[in-house]
Amino acid sequence: MINYRSTEEKIEFSSKVQHLYDDLMKRIYGRFAREDTLCSPIEYDGKTPFLDVFEETKSEPYPIRLAKAIVRSWLVTEPLIFDGDILVGVVRPKRPCSEHFSYGIRENNVLGEGGTYLYRKEEIERRREASYSDMNPLDLYHMLDEADRRFAIGDDTTVHEETLNNKLWLIGGYQGHTIPSYSKLLTLGIGGVHAQCKARLAEVEEGESKNFLTACVIILEGLRDYILGYAEAADAQGRDDIAECCRAIAFDTPKTLRQACQLMWFYCLWDWCDCIGRTDRYLLPFYEKAAAENRSEAEDVIAAFMLKIYENGIHNMTLGGVDPETAEDSTNELSFLLLQVLRCIHDTHPRVSLRIHKNSDPALLELAVRMWSEGMSDPTVTSDEIVIDSFVKNYSCKLEDARDYSMLGCQEIEIPGKSNFGCEDGIFNLAKVLEFTLNDGISRFDEKRRRVGLATGKLTDYNSFEELYGAFLKQMAFFTKHFCDLCNLGQEVRAANYSKLVKSPMTESCIEKGLSLDAGGAVYNYGCVETAGSAVTSDSLYAIKKLVFDEKKLSSETLEAAIAADFKGYEAVKAMLLAVPKFGNDDEGADEMARRVLEDFWIEIKKYKSVRGDVYTGACSLLTGGISFGRRTWASADGRNTGEPLGNSIGPRPGADKNGLTAMLNSVSKLPLHLGLGGTTCNVIITKEMMKTPEMRSNIVMLMRAYLMNGGQMAQITTADVEELRDAQINPEKHQNLIIRVGGFSVKFCDLETVAQNEIISRYAS
Numbered sequence: 001m002i003n004y005r006s007t008e009e010k011i012e013f014s015s016k017v018q019h020l021y022d023d024l025m026k027r028i029y030g031r032f033a034r035e036d037t038l039c040s041p042i043e044y045d046g047k048t049p050f051l052d053v054f055e056e057t058k059s060e061p062y063p064i065r066l067a068k069a070i071v072r073s074w075l076v077t078e079p080l081i082f083d084g085d086i087l088v089g090v091v092r093p094k095r096p097c098s099e100h101f102s103y104g105i106r107e108n109n110v111l112g113e114g115g116t117y118l119y120r121k122e123e124i125e126r127r128r129e130a131s132y133s134d135m136n137p138l139d140l141y142h143m144l145d146e147a148d149r150r151f152a153i154g155d156d157t158t159v160h161e162e163t164l165n166n167k168l169w170l171i172g173g174y175q176g177h178t179i180p181s182y183s184k185l186l187t188l189g190i191g192g193v194h195a196q197c198k199a200r201l202a203e204v205e206e207g208e209s210k211n212f213l214t215a216c217v218i219i220l221e222g223l224r225d226y227i228l229g230y231a232e233a234a235d236a237q238g239r240d241d242i243a244e245c246c247r248a249i250a251f252d253t254p255k256t257l258r259q260a261c262q263l264m265w266f267y268c269l270w271d272w273c274d275c276i277g278r279t280d281r282y283l284l285p286f287y288e289k290a291a292a293e294n295r296s297e298a299e300d301v302i303a304a305f306m307l308k309i310y311e312n313g314i315h316n317m318t319l320g321g322v323d324p325e326t327a328e329d330s331t332n333e334l335s336f337l338l339l340q341v342l343r344c345i346h347d348t349h350p351r352v353s354l355r356i357h358k359n360s361d362p363a364l365l366e367l368a369v370r371m372w373s374e375g376m377s378d379p380t381v382t383s384d385e386i387v388i389d390s391f392v393k394n395y396s397c398k399l400e401d402a403r404d405y406s407m408l409g410c411q412e413i414e415i416p417g418k419s420n421f422g423c424e425d426g427i428f429n430l431a432k433v434l435e436f437t438l439n440d441g442i443s444r445f446d447e448k449r450r451r452v453g454l455a456t457g458k459l460t461d462y463n464s465f466e467e468l469y470g471a472f473l474k475q476m477a478f479f480t481k482h483f484c485d486l487c488n489l490g491q492e493v494r495a496a497n498y499s500k501l502v503k504s505p506m507t508e509s510c511i512e513k514g515l516s517l518d519a520g521g522a523v524y525n526y527g528c529v530e531t532a533g534s535a536v537t538s539d540s541l542y543a544i545k546k547l548v549f550d551e552k553k554l555s556s557e558t559l560e561a562a563i564a565a566d567f568k569g570y571e572a573v574k575a576m577l578l579a580v581p582k583f584g585n586d587d588e589g590a591d592e593m594a595r596r597v598l599e600d601f602w603i604e605i606k607k608y609k610s611v612r613g614d615v616y617t618g619a620c621s622l623l624t625g626g627i628s629f630g631r632r633t634w635a636s637a638d639g640r641n642t643g644e645p646l647g648n649s650i651g652p653r654p655g656a657d658k659n660g661l662t663a664m665l666n667s668v669s670k671l672p673l674h675l676g677l678g679g680t681t682c683n684v685i686i687t688k689e690m691m692k693t694p695e696m697r698s699n700i701v702m703l704m705r706a707y708l709m710n711g712g713q714m715a716q717i718t719t720a721d722v723e724e725l726r727d728a729q730i731n732p733e734k735h736q737n738l739i740i741r742v743g744g745f746s747v748k749f750c751d752l753e754t755v756a757q758n759e760i761i762s763r764y765a766s
Helices: 015-025 031-035 049-056 062-075 115-135 141-151 159-164 182-201 208-236 240-251 257-270 284-293 295-312 333-345 362-373 384-395 430-437 465-496 534-550 556-564 571-579 588-605 625-631 661-669 694-709 722-730 754-764
Strands: 097-100 104-107 169-171 275-278 316-320 352-356 380-383 406-408 412-414 426-429 527-532 616-619 683-685 714-718 739-741 746-748
Touching: 015 295, 049 062, 049 097, 049 115, 062 097, 062 208, 104 115, 104 465, 141 159, 141 169, 141 465, 169 465, 182 208, 182 240, 182 257, 208 240, 208 257, 240 257, 257 284, 257 295, 284 295, 284 333, 295 333, 316 333, 316 406, 333 352, 333 362, 352 362, 352 406, 352 694, 362 694, 380 384, 380 694, 426 430, 426 465, 426 625, 430 465, 430 527, 430 534, 465 527, 465 534, 465 588, 527 588, 527 625, 534 556, 534 571, 534 588, 556 571, 588 616, 588 661, 625 754, 661 683, 661 694, 694 714, 722 754
Parallel strands: 275 316, 316 352, 352 380, 426 527, 527 616, 683 714
Antiparallel strands: 097 104, 169 426, 275 406, 380 714, 406 412, 739 746
């Protein structure tokens, strides 16, 4: 047995686990299928459980109908046990309808591709249409129609779609990931939570709370029956070990590591393989007991658990951090074992995050850097020092809860089992706000010149920088109010559709309040606004301030003409703009402008409460959103051309940082990240060449630790170098295992579209 803390030794899978790994590699789906949890090893089975239930239960309340449909969709799925399985349970096959923790019930595109569904296309489409209103108490038109109404100009109702939606903002957002309480699940078991629901149900009168609690009971009883179904299937195959494990957890709390992992995995399946929080804390007592008896078997169970997570695309796991009660370091042997298994898998999943604090075991960050040096982009690292303090001081969280925070999704932040931060309630493009500010409230793309913002003037109308900046703040405040109002309508859709019904019984206070997770049932119910274009905005404002108002090297008339022309014929102006210092180079002027812009916006959004009950918080984890919003944002005063990417993290615009890694991290650490507790990712390029010796790796450890202890919130790593990326575009067959960070998730570089590949390369070309 190796020392799991070692950066030089690697674990080797036992023959039992190696068999599992080799078997799953024959059936594993690509990253995108795993991200959507559309990776069932079961072929299309032709079943329509959601349609069946909603057709059969016309007179029953919606949450009860939904719960019955969810349960049936699992119970009609045949248990599948693979040869040598240590843990069992697979994703449901793709069917015409399914629930989802973001959308409510969604329609899946199986009619043209799904075996027997193909031959029943007309029948199923007719049934879906007939049941649509029953299955969707509200749909997104509840939000989109209001957006059209607010921005209609006369009879023209296309204004919102043409000039705002997916240009200035994405309203409603994903509103998906949350972490239920796996601690509660393991402590009470299904039976204990079921008893809790039944007791609360007996106390409430008829109404929504009774319907919700009844639905929770149905979900829990269905999960129990599903587990028992696997026990029966195991009996039929002579797998007594699996049968015994499943029967033990169907009613009672788990007693062994295998039982605990199996219960977590079954519930994770029902939760759409979402996020599982602080796994090294939840499983530690079970692991310690198992390892004391037989360390090899304990290692096999943990490896099998990680392989299930890998195969099915779980969205995040958090390791390390502090103990919620004592604030002592929580890092333990299981933390390192989980990382070592991740190291062996060496792929885009499982997605893992580390919490680092001033008293963290130094070996945790050392092992992370070693993994990066081997070409991995996981784990992400996050600072306890800024996150915990900010939760308490800025968002009124209890200290013990703040200490228990976890990463989820593509690096958002929540308090597991106690919160619903919305996870992308919407995305707001600050660079587009500046476009409106410099063009009298009109999008430069709009040939009809319809004013949708405020008539604050054009670039040539402002007599001072502070006058211009004041107009920017007015435009931002105007659009922010509409944005938050519309995002709240999106939240109403999710609440009406009980989209997080499966998560609700395992979220603290939902049962006590008699409210679902999306209706404000959690302890903490903040909103979350993803922020696009902050660096482009601040760099543009700083260039205008410096060249037009301070140094008077450029007239506002010339700059206006250059921007309007997308710099065609104004190449010298573009060069002047590009020469102005940019955020990301440890330049005090540029960095102060970036801090000012973000702070003003994130303070503005705190003026508004989400439907769930608490204020909005800032975030920045845009995935490929920096590319898509950039396509719809006109040329900007930082020298960026129309359509170029905005950047997809809290860091500088791709290619703008010229002074090296330390300077870039220094710039980011100056930002008001204490207000960005939805999760503010910083893409960090540390090539394998920079980590090829122990001394170089030690330097990176010290650099990342300094960043996290001195204002940096989060860092996610890409380790390729620019020549490797360019060669991968030409010779993809030679680089099939080249992993990079896009902006919240990892992906194999060769799986990206060319435009996304080019954006990644631009980050390295500085």
